Amino acid sequence: MATKFTDITKIPELRRRILFTLGVFALYRLGVFITVPEVNGAAMSQIVGGAGGGLMGLVNMFTGGALEMMSIFALGIMPYISASIILQLMTVVVPAIERLNKEGEQGRQKITQYTRYGTVILGVIQGFGISFYLENLHETNPNLHLLADTSSALDVWGFRLLTCLTLTAGTVFLMWLGEQITERGIGNGISLLIMGSILAGFPSTVIQLFTQLQSNAISLFTLIALAVLGLGVTTFIVFMETAERRVPLQYAKRMVGRRIYGGQSHHLPLKVNMAGVIPPIFASSMLIFPTTIASYLGDSPVGQWIQTVMVPGDWRYNLIYAVMLIFFTFFYTAVQVNPVDIADNLKKSGAFVPGIRPGQKTADHIDSVLSRLTMAGSIYLTVVCIMPFFLQDTMGVSFFFGGTSLLIAVAVALDTVAQIENHLITRHYDEFGSVSRGDAGGGTKSSGRIKGREPSDS
Known part of the structure; x- marks a missing residue:
């Protein structure tokens, strides 16, 4: 394995991309410690720390602790994700956006511009x-002195405008950093920023676990059970993220001169979880948004009801989360993979599914297989993301510790490693998963995961 990492350093472009990505992460983490003007970061940390595993803990996890310190990145990248969801939905219901989506690179750039707006x-x-x-927290916790003096109406609106501009600028800057990673770094920038935010909270989570162990808040058995559970869930996620259904393909024989070409047997790899980490990210983003509405409503009955329902672990929250996970899994898979296009590409290349007529019959068959896989994928995502909420109550873990964080971290890491493998393969290096280097006349051994990432290109 050490030689594999040594191979990375031999490729200047790959080395530059990885160093650039790490540099962006360092800049991002530096910004997390810059507090919004007129806000007492220590007081905010005390308030959020007492929120435990509620929705505040979920938001804090996705922002890498920025909310806890009320830093300039307290909104995180969630507004960008919410805007992306809206644009994705509009491609289905608005004909003009749908036409833009089909216009190739120029249309996608226009949609990206709308997403930024x-x-x-x-x-x-x-x-x-x-x-x-x-302001509400300041009024309910006067002894903490969360905010500076906002006694006059002018001071109040000045604080509101300053906070709004600071947080919006922080989100726009994070959006720009994510785009820079995608373009000049390695992996998907937005996903990596979210993964970085999640991983940033792991050390404090481990410290908190051992602190609770020393204070007898949890038992040694609970700590060991959590470690085994985390390892088991991680293994399960890796298995499901790399699992695929291989649809058999046969290529028609062609006579060219005196030689016969074709007739080989291949397969069309379809991943069980075609949507990847998009459903949990989208669903979490949409569930965070109602808290914004509740903040405007204050202590009104509607605002209190939203705050009561939007608590991770509450049966209503779990139900809404599960429905959104299933919806976004099917929706994003339908947006990303078109069975008709796959069938047309197979027909043009002379490939067919044995026993299935080329054309519409093949498209129907692929759609049927894809629907079953997507259902399995949605159930897998729901179990991983929802089940830890029940275990939190059982094991008495008071902070946010869920499958959503593990799912995003592991899946994004797998995707990033796959991109590094592609760089190595392009330059005739063994990939990480290979057992040994091929002989001089042969190529490198491809992993099923890389094949499984290209169903729409078939």
Whole structure:
């Protein structure tokens, strides 16, 4: 394995991309410690720390602890994700956006531009929501001195505008950092920023576990059970993320001169979880948004009801989360993979599924297989993301510790490693998963995961 990492350093472009990505992570983590003006970060940390495993803990996890310190990155990348969800939905219901999506690179750039505008709009809305929320916290916790003096109306609106502009600028900067990683670094920038936020909280989680062990808040058996559970869930995620259904393919024989070409047997790899980490990210983003509305409503009955329902572990929250996970799994798979296009590409290349007529029959067969796989994938995502909420109550873990964080971290790591493998393969190096280097006349041994990532290209 050491030689594999040595091979990475031999490729200047890959080395540059990895160093650039690490540099962006360092810049991101530095910004997490810059507090919003006129806010007492220590007081905010005390309030959020007492929130434990509620929705505040979930938001804090996705922002890498930025909410706990009320830093300039307290909104995280969630407004961008929410804007992306809205644009994805609009590609289905708005014909003009659908046409843009089909216009190739130019159309996608236009949609990206609209997504940026949407990010700013949602950032402003959520930024004002955070300012109202901070005012409510300041009133309910006067001894903590969370905010500076806002006695006059002018001071109040000055604080609201300053907080809104600061948080929106922080989100826009994170969006730009994510795009830079995607373009000049390695992996998907937005997903890596979310993964980095999650991993940043792991050390404090481990420290908190041992602190609870020393204070007898949890038993040694519970600690060991959590470790075994975490290892088991990680193994299960790796298995499901790499699992695929291989649809057999046969290529028609062609006579070219005196030679016969074709007739080989291949397969079309379809991943069990085609949507990847998008459903849990989208669902979590959408569930965080109602808290913004609740912050505007204050102590009104509707605001209190939203705050009561939107608590991870509550049966209503779990039900909404599960429904959204299933919906986004089917929706994103349908957006990313078109069985008709796959069938047309197979027909043009002279490939067919044995026993299935080329064309519409093949498209129907692929759609049927894809539907069953997507259902299995949605159940897998729901179990991984929802089950830990029940275990939290059973084991008495008071902080946010869920399958969503593990799922995103492991899946994004697998995707990033796959991209590194592709760079190595392109330059005739063994990939990480290979047992040994091929002979001089042969190529490298490809892993099923890389094949499974390209169903729409078949």
